[in-house]
Amino acid sequence: MKKLINDPEAVTTEAVEGFVLAHPDLVTQLDQLVVARVGGAVRGKVGLVSGGGSGHEPLHAGFVGVGMLDAAVPGAMFTSPTPDPIVAATRAADGGAGVLHIVKNYTGDVLNFETAAELADAEDIEVATVIVNDDVAVEDSLYTAGRRGVAGTVLVEKIAGAAAERGDDLAGVLAIAQRVNAGVRSMGVALSACTVPHAGKPSFELAENEIEIGIGIHGEPGRRRIPMASADEITDLLLDPVVEDLGLASGEHVLLLVNGMGGTPASELSIVYRHARRRLEEQGVVVDRSLVGNYVTSLEMQGASVTVLRLDDELTALYDAPVSTAALRWGL
Amino acid sequence: MKKLINDPEAVTTEAVEGFVLAHPDLVTQLDQLVVARVGGAVRGKVGLVSGGGSGHEPLHAGFVGVGMLDAAVPGAMFTSPTPDPIVAATRAADGGAGVLHIVKNYTGDVLNFETAAELADAEDIEVATVIVNDDVAVEDSLYTAGRRGVAGTVLVEKIAGAAAERGDDLAGVLAIAQRVNAGVRSMGVALSACTVPHAGKPSFELAENEIEIGIGIHGEPGRRRIPMASADEITDLLLDPVVEDLGLASGEHVLLLVNGMGGTPASELSIVYRHARRRLEEQGVVVDRSLVGNYVTSLEMQGASVTVLRLDDELTALYDAPVSTAALRWGL
Amino acid sequence: MSEGALDVDWARRFVAEAAAVVAEHRVELSELDRLIGDGDHGENLARGFSAVTAAMEPAEPATVGDVLKLVATTLMSTVGGAAGPLYGTAFLRAAKVTAVPAVDAQGVHSLLDAALEGVVARGKAQVGDKTMVDAWHPAVEAASAAAEAGSSPAQVLRAAAEAAAVGAASTDDLVALKGRASYLGERSVGHRDPGAASTVLLLDAAARAATDA
Amino acid sequence: MSEGALDVDWARRFVAEAAAVVAEHRVELSELDRLIGDGDHGENLARGFSAVTAAMEPAEPATVGDVLKLVATTLMSTVGGAAGPLYGTAFLRAAKVTAVPAVDAQGVHSLLDAALEGVVARGKAQVGDKTMVDAWHPAVEAASAAAEAGSSPAQVLRAAAEAAAVGAASTDDLVALKGRASYLGERSVGHRDPGAASTVLLLDAAARAATDA
Ligand SMILES: Nc1ncnc2c1ncn2[C@@H]1O[C@H](COP(=O)(O)OP(=O)(O)O)[C@@H](O)[C@H]1O
Numbered sequence A, B: 001m002k003k004l005i006n007d008p009e010a011v012t013t014e015a016v017e018g019f020v021l022a023h024p025d026l027v028t029q030l031d032q033l034v035v036a037r038v039g040g041a042v043r044g045k046v047g048l049v050s051g052g053g054s055g056h057e058p059l060h061a062g063f064v065g066v067g068m069l070d071a072a073v074p075g076a077m078f079t080s081p082t083p084d085p086i087v088a089a090t091r092a093a094d095g096g097a098g099v100l101h102i103v104k105n106y107t108g109d110v111l112n113f114e115t116a117a118e119l120a121d122a123e124d125i126e127v128a129t130v131i132v133n134d135d136v137a138v139e140d141s142l143y144t145a146g147r148r149g150v151a152g153t154v155l156v157e158k159i160a161g162a163a164a165e166r167g168d169d170l171a172g173v174l175a176i177a178q179r180v181n182a183g184v185r186s187m188g189v190a191l192s193a194c195t196v197p198h199a200g201k202p203s204f205e206l207a208e209n210e211i212e213i214g215i216g217i218h219g220e221p222g223r224r225r226i227p228m229a230s231a232d233e234i235t236d237l238l239l240d241p242v243v244e245d246l247g248l249a250s251g252e253h254v255l256l257l258v259n260g261m262g263g264t265p266a267s268e269l270s271i272v273y274r275h276a277r278r279r280l281e282e283q284g285v286v287v288d289r290s291l292v293g294n295y296v297t298s299l300e301m302q303g304a305s306v307t308v309l310r311l312d313d314e315l316t317a318l319y320d321a322p323v324s325t326a327a328l329r330w331g332l
Numbered sequence C, D: 001m002s003e004g005a006l007d008v009d010w011a012r013r014f015v016a017e018a019a020a021v022v023a024e025h026r027v028e029l030s031e032l033d034r035l036i037g038d039g040d041h042g043e044n045l046a047r048g049f050s051a052v053t054a055a056m057e058p059a060e061p062a063t064v065g066d067v068l069k070l071v072a073t074t075l076m077s078t079v080g081g082a083a084g085p086l087y088g089t090a091f092l093r094a095a096k097v098t099a100v101p102a103v104d105a106q107g108v109h110s111l112l113d114a115a116l117e118g119v120v121a122r123g124k125a126q127v128g129d130k131t132m133v134d135a136w137h138p139a140v141e142a143a144s145a146a147a148e149a150g151s152s153p154a155q156v157l158r159a160a161a162e163a164a165a166v167g168a169a170s171t172d173d174l175v176a177l178k179g180r181a182s183y184l185g186e187r188s189v190g191h192r193d194p195g196a197a198s199t200v201l202l203l204d205a206a207a208r209a210a211t212d213a
């Protein structure tokens, strides 16, 4: 394991420190491991808080800023943060109109945010929660902890952030977030595992000609292991279940997100995008918006995920609304 | 070698195709392998053209758009493009005020752009050329092909692009580009090699506890191989020669760019940034602007480079000017 | 109080033993988690229990419950992940039924029963879902039987720890239905649940702390 | 025209032999380049010469120069990198001095001399810089001597190819001062320059094409 780190124990704190130093116009760090929008909570605006284990950068701190999150709570590597910093972030994000917690559906994240919401409630901060669960790799949620939250999270954060910015109240922002979550599905592949610094060895072993289909974003193994295939074939394996689960029909409009897992060259993401887009178009689906890049990563894992979000005019307008964060920025 | 590709021969064309499909608001593809700003050349504005081997994405196509490049010419993987597409790009970029070629100092790039400039001249397009050579790893340029052009290129493109956008004439834009090049230095490290698709094996071999210091951006081995060290120690090895070569004095203002080589997690780049910034501040250098991310990559190589640009008020204002490209975007 | 009742000193010894055993098995627990989860369970608990050790230092607990409550809040605010809230709630519920200077055999059963209830209240897992519940549940049953049979508090804990070990071993053959391992489906079979394994370590530490009395 | 003059058919055969030999040694040339450059030299030339083969198909060249010019422009517009402009200019200059139906021994020398001049004009490298010049320069000298001594055109090419091979081998011990390998400094020692190696292959193809006549 070779990493540009000093001490495995200090990776998260040093990385957050560096991130905040590099973006003084956007973010500030609170006492706890909380990254908040510079200038503090916006009076009258619903606050947005998200968080989860570190190792998914730019998620979440990279999405703090105007038009998206008010505060992010990075936990230890791949480990949900504890309730305390979540409460601190909730306090920092509250402008009097309540706070939306955007939580990826993992037992740890759900439980810690749940406790934090109770504690915030005790401080008279109104909290609503959206649980993001876009991963279709988790096939039968009756027999699992339910579908995981993966790359779709960034779309929930962007679009709900725009709704908050335009002045929607907490119920309204929550409804938008839930609509995004209801219309977004993802599936990912790993060509290599990642190595958590303190573990020092890869999260799983793959032979030179094997890949993992249906991975999560914590270096977990996927649903199944298949022989290496071409980019187009792999893209089909990711896109088909997404389209099917969404029940996409010809004529529908979508956003197509091809997300890199951290160690994949941009050119490969473009190749995956190219095929996914063509396949969608062959099915009569109109790709109105696109996002290609590293947004929700698993350290240096090689691989990608394909995410499709069903769009309507309102969601498209909210997606297009100005945003100014370290990792997503336009119109500002 | 596991890659999300279809055919090693088709990587560049498929990737460019996917890139253009994903950014219809920004770019369009010409007949040749040329990515041009959507809407064509801007009348009366100096055009900016850059290019070079593929594999450095988002460089260069990711920097085509308002405020930066008018056209980019991606060559074969790590191989300079031939003169023909460079001429086509030059034609597409010419709004009657001449075209600036931004060329990284590699024999192949220099020679092919040189020929293209001659051919463009024969078509009565005025061409000026800036050769970017910011890599301090190439110590004694008397005994080499001269310092290479690496991550500093993105700053030349950004700032010269802003100068063109504000209406400077060709001589003016060239002068700005040369000023940026004169004030920018970089140095890089590789923790792992990259694998060019058609080669199918890593560009060099590194033992588990070795790193290459002073690498270029084509998977070339570096100047020397040293045992693995901490992020802070490695950052010193990159930053010190940069600062020394620039002759930075206390009180000077700079832009600090920490660039990922493609396979490095964002958190590690933040850790490198954190230390580089502190070191500069200890020396009384004021870090006014920062950029941390994958801008000039070597496929999936793990590693990073540190770039420092000496700023003055004019360069800072040009850097801050609006830009709207796939990989760098603000104010628009 | 009855014969061999477990007092605040026992609770302190238990915490010290637990911290030691978690530190010792840190890598092993993370390795279990790497195989069917995300490889951080040992790290998470080690971080938590080293914070617990630090928190215990200046504390002056008057009851067994005071100790368990400090453990609960410290774990809750330092572990994170799934294990943090689950163990946190377990200790919190256990603390509520042990707000006394010492607990007898029935008290030990109540303590364990409350802990299990806490885990189930938060995690909604059932026996057979391949979680720590598969260790806690038989532990509570064994404790109940032992207490009924008139065993000493130490014997009750020993019985609980042994039943937990059997329960943890039973997770090897299960398909995970809760937690991160559930995403693996059939691929989770053949591996031990890390939370069940750490439950055994903790109960064993409690039993040893009682025997040392 | 003198005995054994090399005509358009020779030029065509040369191009075919060159394309074959480049394809055959593609991996080997890229491997040389991987060690001290960026690993694409074989790929670059293979791409170029397969385009040359396609371009030759419909062509009806009247002179040796017509063939060489087609090679020049095709390489220039398909190879890229350093080798594209360098070989492109070499062939272009060679074409200029061979605008005749056939070349004699002196003509072969002029052809090679013009090629070398083209490489130097573009690349500014000197003998000893560890580039293709280290193969071209002795080749031209040997060709000059052979032509003076009254050798046949085929013999002149053979002498050139053999001298090029010696020159290419001499690059093994050199520190690169030009091109990508120069960035390696001392670390470039112990490896053969890929452009020098490909120069040997091309000159050998030319010589073989002449002998087959
Ligand atoms: N719903 C649940 N109910 C009971 N225990 C659970 C549940 N979900 C997870 N666990 C336990 O938590 C353990 C994993 O803890 P840990 O690795 O620290 O957290 P995370 O899964 O968030 O990384 C599992 O081995 C399992 O015993």
Ligand SMILES: Nc1ncnc2c1ncn2[C@@H]1O[C@H](COP(=O)(O)OP(=O)(O)O)[C@@H](O)[C@H]1O
Pocket (backbone or CB within 6 Å): B078, B079, B080, B107, B108, B109, D033, D037, D038, D039, D040, D041, D044, D045, D080, D081, D082, D083, D084, D086, D119, D122, D123, D124, D125, D130, D131, D132, D133, D178, D179, D180, D193, D194, D195, D196
């Ligand atoms: N300045 C130069 N003069 C002569 N030959 C050169 C020069 N620079 C490079 N070369 C030749 O080009 C070869 C490399 O070609 P190639 O790998 O195709 O291009 P690139 O270096 O752009 O990848 C070198 O081995 C060397 O022989």
Ligand SMILES: [Mg+2]
Pocket (backbone or CB within 6 Å): A053, A078, A079, A080, A108, C038, C040, C081, C082
């Ligand atoms: Mg975890």
Ligand SMILES: [Mg+2]
Pocket (backbone or CB within 6 Å): B053, B078, B079, B080, B108, D038, D040, D081, D082
């Ligand atoms: Mg090259």
Ligand SMILES: [Mg+2]
Pocket (backbone or CB within 6 Å): C033, C037, C038, C039, C040, C041, C081, C180
């Ligand atoms: Mg875990």
Ligand SMILES: [Mg+2]
Pocket (backbone or CB within 6 Å): D033, D037, D038, D039, D040, D041, D081, D180
């Ligand atoms: Mg090369």
